[in-house]
Amino acid sequence: MFKTVEWKQSGVVMIDQRLLPEKEVYRTYRDHRGVARAIRDMVVRGAPAIGVAAAMGVALGARKIKSKDIASFKKEFGSITRLLASTRPTAVNLFWAISRMSRIVEDNAGKTATELKKKLIAEAIDIYREDIEMNRLMGKYGSDLLKSGSTVLTHCNAGALATAGYGTALGVIRGAVEAGKEIKVFADETRPFLQGARLTAWELKKDNIDVTLITDNMAGHMMQKGLIHAVIVGADRIAANGDVANKIGTYTVALLAREHGIPFYVAAPTSTIDMNILHGDDIPIEERDSREVTHLKGRRIAPQGINVKNPAFDVTPSRLVTAIITEKGIVKRPYGKNLKGLFDKKRKVR
Amino acid sequence: MFKTVEWKQSGVVMIDQRLLPEKEVYRTYRDHRGVARAIRDMVVRGAPAIGVAAAMGVALGARKIKSKDIASFKKEFGSITRLLASTRPTAVNLFWAISRMSRIVEDNAGKTATELKKKLIAEAIDIYREDIEMNRLMGKYGSDLLKSGSTVLTHCNAGALATAGYGTALGVIRGAVEAGKEIKVFADETRPFLQGARLTAWELKKDNIDVTLITDNMAGHMMQKGLIHAVIVGADRIAANGDVANKIGTYTVALLAREHGIPFYVAAPTSTIDMNILHGDDIPIEERDSREVTHLKGRRIAPQGINVKNPAFDVTPSRLVTAIITEKGIVKRPYGKNLKGLFDKKRKVR
Numbered sequence: 239m240f241k242t243v244e245w246k247q248s249g250v251v252m253i254d255q256r257l258l259p260e261k262e263v264y265r266t267y268r269d270h271r272g273v274a275r276a277i278r279d280m281v282v283r284g285a286p287a288i289g290v291a292a293a294m295g296v297a298l299g300a301r302k303i304k305s306k307d308i309a310s311f312k313k314e315f316g317s318i319t320r321l322l323a324s325t326r327p328t329a330v331n332l333f334w335a336i337s338r339m340s341r342i343v344e345d346n347a348g349k350t351a352t353e354l355k356k357k358l359i360a361e362a363i364d365i366y367r368e369d370i371e372m373n374r375l376m377g378k379y380g381s382d383l384l385k386s387g388s389t390v391l392t393h394c395n396a397g398a399l400a401t402a403g404y405g406t407a408l409g410v411i412r413g414a415v416e417a418g419k420e421i422k423v424f425a426d427e428t429r430p431f432l433q434g435a436r437l438t439a440w441e442l443k444k445d446n447i448d449v450t451l452i453t454d455n456m457a458g459h460m461m462q463k464g465l466i467h468a469v470i471v472g473a474d475r476i477a478a479n480g481d482v483a484n485k486i487g488t489y490t491v492a493l494l495a496r497e498h499g500i501p502f503y504v505a506a507p508t509s510t511i512d513m514n515i516l517h518g519d520d521i522p523i524e525e526r527d528s529r530e531v532t533h534l535k536g537r538r539i540a541p542q543g544i545n546v547k548n549p550a551f552d553v554t555p556s557r558l559v560t561a562i563i564t565e566k567g568i569v570k571r572p573y574g575k576n577l578k579g580l581f582d583k584k585r586k587v588r
Numbered sequence: 589m590f591k592t593v594e595w596k597q598s599g600v601v602m603i604d605q606r607l608l609p610e611k612e613v614y615r616t617y618r619d620h621r622g623v624a625r626a627i628r629d630m631v632v633r634g635a636p637a638i639g640v641a642a643a644m645g646v647a648l649g650a651r652k653i654k655s656k657d658i659a660s661f662k663k664e665f666g667s668i669t670r671l672l673a674s675t676r677p678t679a680v681n682l683f684w685a686i687s688r689m690s691r692i693v694e695d696n697a698g699k700t701a702t703e704l705k706k707k708l709i710a711e712a713i714d715i716y717r718e719d720i721e722m723n724r725l726m727g728k729y730g731s732d733l734l735k736s737g738s739t740v741l742t743h744c745n746a747g748a749l750a751t752a753g754y755g756t757a758l759g760v761i762r763g764a765v766e767a768g769k770e771i772k773v774f775a776d777e778t779r780p781f782l783q784g785a786r787l788t789a790w791e792l793k794k795d796n797i798d799v800t801l802i803t804d805n806m807a808g809h810m811m812q813k814g815l816i817h818a819v820i821v822g823a824d825r826i827a828a829n830g831d832v833a834n835k836i837g838t839y840t841v842a843l844l845a846r847e848h849g850i851p852f853y854v855a856a857p858t859s860t861i862d863m864n865i866l867h868g869d870d871i872p873i874e875e876r877d878s879r880e881v882t883h884l885k886g887r888r889i890a891p892q893g894i895n896v897k898n899p900a901f902d903v904t905p906s907r908l909v910t911a912i913i914t915e916k917g918i919v920k921r922p923y924g925k926n927l928k929g930l931f932d933k934k935r936k937v938r
Contacts, residue, residue, distance in 0.1 A: 259891040393805075427881070427890070429779060429803035435882075435890040443891050450895035453779035453881060454805040455743075455837025459902035462839065487805025489812065490840060493847055531777070531803060532785075534884050540777070540785040541609040541793050545800035552809035 239444070242399050243282055243291045245363055250294040252282045255399060259440040270299030270318050277325040277332075280431065284400020285474045285510055286373075289331030290366050292322045296339040297362040301355050311351045315343055327522040328483055328551045330475040330512045335365055369402035372507040372565035376406060377413025380470070380505055380563040384410070386419035388467035391457060393426045394485035395437035396472025396505065406505040407470040408438065410563060415447060422448040424466060426457055428485060430530040430548065454487050461498040469495045470563075473506040480556030480573025481518025482506075486549055492558040501560040508564050508580050518553035526550050589794070592749050593632055593641050595713055600644040602632045605749060609790040620649030620668050627675040627682075630781065634750020635824045635860055636723075639681030640716050642672045646689040647712040651705050661701045665693055677872040678833055678901045680825040680862045685715055719752035722857040722915035726756055727763025730820070730855055730913040734760070736769035738817035741807060743776045744835035745787035746822025746855065756855040757820040758788065760913060765797060772798040774816060776807055778835060780880040780898065804837050811848040819845045820913075823856035830906030830923025831868025832856075836899055842908035851910040858914050858930055868903035876900050 240262065244251045249268040256279070257263050265281065267273045273295030276282055282291045299318035303311055319336050326332060342361050343354060384390060390411060394400075397408030404412060414421050423442055428434035435451055442449040452460060460466050469491055475483040482488070482504050495502040515521055528546035532538060540546070562569040562577070569576045590612065594601045599618040606629070607613050615631065617623045623645030626632055632641045649668035653661055669686050676682060692711050693704060734740060740761060744750075747758035754762060764771050773792055778784035785801055792799040802810060810816050819841055825833040832838070832854050845852040865871055878896035882888060890896070912919040912927070919926045 260888065426805075427779070429777070429805060432889055439894045440891045443894055448895070450897055451881060451890055452897050453836070454803070455776075455779060455840055456897060456899060456902075458840035458843065459836060459899055460897070462902070486803070486809060490805055490808035490844060493808065493843065494840060497843055531801060534889070535887055537885055538610065539782055539884070540801055541790045544789045544793055545798070547800055547802050547806060547810070549806060549809055552806075552812065 240398070241403070242287050243294065243366070243402060245294050245297070245359070245366065250291065250298055252276060252291065253399070254281050255283060255437060256281060258436050267298065269302060270295040270322060273298060274321050274325050277322070283433070284395060285329035285331040285472065286369050286401040286406065286507060287399070288326060288329050289335035289509060290369055290402045292332050293335040293339050293362040293365040295322050296336060297358045300358045303351065306351050308351065311354065312343060326524060328474045328524045331509050334509045338365060366402045369507070370404055373401055373404035373406060373409040375565040376505050376507070376563050377404065377409040377416070379568055380410030380503065381413035381417050381419065383501070383503060383561065383563070383568070384414040384419060384421060384468060389422040389424060389465060391424045391426065391460070391466045391469045391491065392438060393434065393471050393488050393491050394428045395433040397438055397441045399437045399441055400472060406472040406507070408441065410470055410503070410505045411447065412445065422450070424450050424452055424460060426454045426487065426491070427451060428487065429454055433485070457491055458494050461494050461500060466500055468501050468503065470503045470505055473504050473510050474551055475515070475521050476504070476506060476511045476562065476577070477515045477518045477521060478513045478574065478577060479517055480559060480562065480577060482554045482556070482559060483518060483521040483523070483551045484554065486552050489552040489554045492554040496558050502558055503561050503563055504559055505563040508566060511577055511580065513578070513581060518555060521553060523552070524550045590748070591753070592637050593644065593716070593752060595644050595647070595709070595716065600641065600648055602626060602641065603749070604631050605633060605787060606630060608786050617648065619652060620645040620672060623648060624671050624675050627672070633783070634745060635679035635681040635822065636719050636751040636756065636857060637749070638676060638679050639685035639859060640719055640752045642682050643685040643689050643712040643715040645672050646686060647708045650708045653701065656701050658701065661704065662693060676874060678824045678874045681859050684859045688715060716752045719857070720754055723751055723754035723756060723759040725915040726855050726857070726913050727754065727759040727766070729918055730760030730853065731763035731767050731769070733851070733853060733911065733913070733918070734764040734769060734771060734818060736771070739772040739774060739815060741774040741776070741810070741816045741819045741841065742788060743784065743821050743838050743841050744778045745783040747788055747791045749787045749791055750822060756822040756857070758791065760820055760853070760855050761797065762795065772800070774800050774802055774807070774810060776804045776837065776841070777801060778837065779804055783835070807841055808844050811844055811850060816850055818851050818853065820853045820855055823854050823860050824901055825865070825871050826854070826856060826861045826912065826927070827865045827868045827871060828863045828924065828927060829867055830909060830912065830927060832904045832906070832909060833868060833871040833873070833901045834904065836902050839902040839904045842904040846908050852908055853911050853913055854909055855913040858916060861927055861930065863928070863931060868905060871903060873902070874900040
């Protein structure tokens with residue numbers, strides 16, 4: 239089985255997702271600058287995987303700091319975290335992971351630089367391990383929502399490739415399959431980056447899960463024909479009111495699901511929930527290079543000299559979301575109250 | 589300016605739409621078999637253009653019949669029309685054009701083979717000329733529906749390239765621009781064949797109409813942001829109840845338009861209306877080769893060994909259609925009654 243991102247003594251190793259499914263190439267990044275570039279260029283993508291990679295990038299950067307003086311260590315550490323935080327604006331897991339790493343430095347005032355470096359590496363590896371564990375929990379909780387014999391539509395890739403392993407949306411599908419249910423998957427190809435065609439289809443095929451590829455604009459027709467029974471997607475950031483920022487096109491899928499009476503589920507760890515953002519409209523939406531739309535594998539597919547838009551995400555209002563599957567349990571309406579409850583340590587959601 | 593399809597003494601000349609926008613290549617077809625192949629392989633596409641090409645294909649085929657005996661002429665003529673009718677199942681203009689050509693043979697019982705050949709060529713050229721004329725009328729009627737300063741979303745290509753010239757949906761946009769209105773266009777790229785990216789963007793750019801390319805899954809986001817004020821698409825077949833078969837993804841765009849209170853217009857000549865089909869569910873939907881989804885410009889973009897669906901069209905229920913723009917005027921609800929009225933020669937719609 240492949241590994242999306244991994245900490246090794248030599249550096250952070252990532253599978254280059256731009257080259258899948260044709261080539262399975264692993265790249266080793268030896269400093270935080272390389273990791274930042276890999277995140278920006280989408281060698282690694284998917285909110286949880288970005289978080290893990292960024293944490294490892296911070297650890298790599300910290301490991302290379304030469305100064306033993308804590309003040310200068312902190313200064314260099316600050317520039318490392320700022321660089322990594324500048325890579326992509328929408329996935330909140332990036333900022334969540336970086337702030338967890340920063341807290342290690344803040345909370346260990348008396349420690350030496352060498353001790354801090356060790357703790358930072360350990361924290362990055364913890365973030366990695368916890369991510370897999372959270373995905374397995376989501377898979378366990380979420381699988382109850384899927385009936386055996388059903389066909390599930392997913393958009394983009396919220397699988398093992400979008401996380402440290404197992405996946406969020408695809409983790410729920412894997413959980414249902416592991417529970418002995420018969421599940422088929424329809425994968426939207428997900429233009430412009432083709433995460434569905436290239437990544438979701440690839441990893442489900444590897445797991446022998448029945449997958450049917452469609453172009454994004456076919457989902458409505460498949461629902462009209464009664465071929466889809468549930469939708470599951472991941473998330474890049476969930477606002478405190480339950481609005482979900484996810485890969486461009488998710489909003490349209492959610493609207494189609496409501497029109498056809500099909501449940502629309504979002505699977506995301508609590509690290510994706512941003513309680514500081516009250517409403518989805520306030521989530522920053524990344525606009526990426528127009529070449530992602532006008533070119534494919536380096537070849538032009540549109541005329542020159544036209545305007546192009548390329549927002550990487552959209553916002554699905556919480557009213558279209560049937561439930562949010564987290565590692566702490568399944569959250570339903572009212573989202574404002576119930577999402578807040580997840581962060582109240584005394585309460586158990588499930 | 590380019591010509592989509594043209595009758596010349598040497599044969600039927602068509603611009604090869606598979607190669608646009610990179611290359612502007614014109615191909616000459618000297619017999620009906622070549623024209624049939626060109627329709628099937630989408631050298632020419634778009635319901636009205638398919639109709640014109642088929643009519644010219646019939647004329648080409650008839651011109652080559654050697655027998656002077658009317659019985660054998662008719663037999664050969666029958667096999668020509670059957671071949672052309674087998675090329676694509678959804679666009680009704682194909683069958684409409686072929687049956688107009690067949691009527692020439694049926695209605696001219698006393699004529700010689702030579703006379704019939706002349707009449708068939710004249711009829712094909714008439715169908716071509718009438719198509720352009722109908723588009724100009726649709727442009728005139730439809731332009732009243734568009735306000736100056738508005739941005740119009742279109743899906744697929746219902747332009748000069750989809751017709752003998754001027755276009756249906758893009759004809760309405762051209763009509764509005766010619767009437768002095770300021771109109772901007774958003775073009776869905778329209779996977780898998782990319783008619784929006786390759787053809788709509790190309791022909792609007794040639795006309796200096798402001799065009800912005802988006803992937804299909806971005807339309808919902810653009811509507812959420814208030815950037816789209818109207819939607820206009822063409823049609824491949826309209827049922828008697830007003831249900832519209834058009835390029836895959838049209839249904840989703842119509843649903844998005846309704847959700848955002850945006851008018852959704854269909855521009856199509858009356859030759860696209862099939863009064864023999866009562867309900868959209870009964871319109872045959874072509875399923876095309878899966879390679880159109882898994883490959884782009886000959887290069888694979890999805891893993892091997894997965895399932896793929898590739899329906900070329902979907903059906904938009906008439907309840908989502910604000911108005912149908914025809915060469916006889918604008919048709920609104922109730923479509924059952926008002927579409928029937930178009931074919932009642934004594935009544936004037938407008």
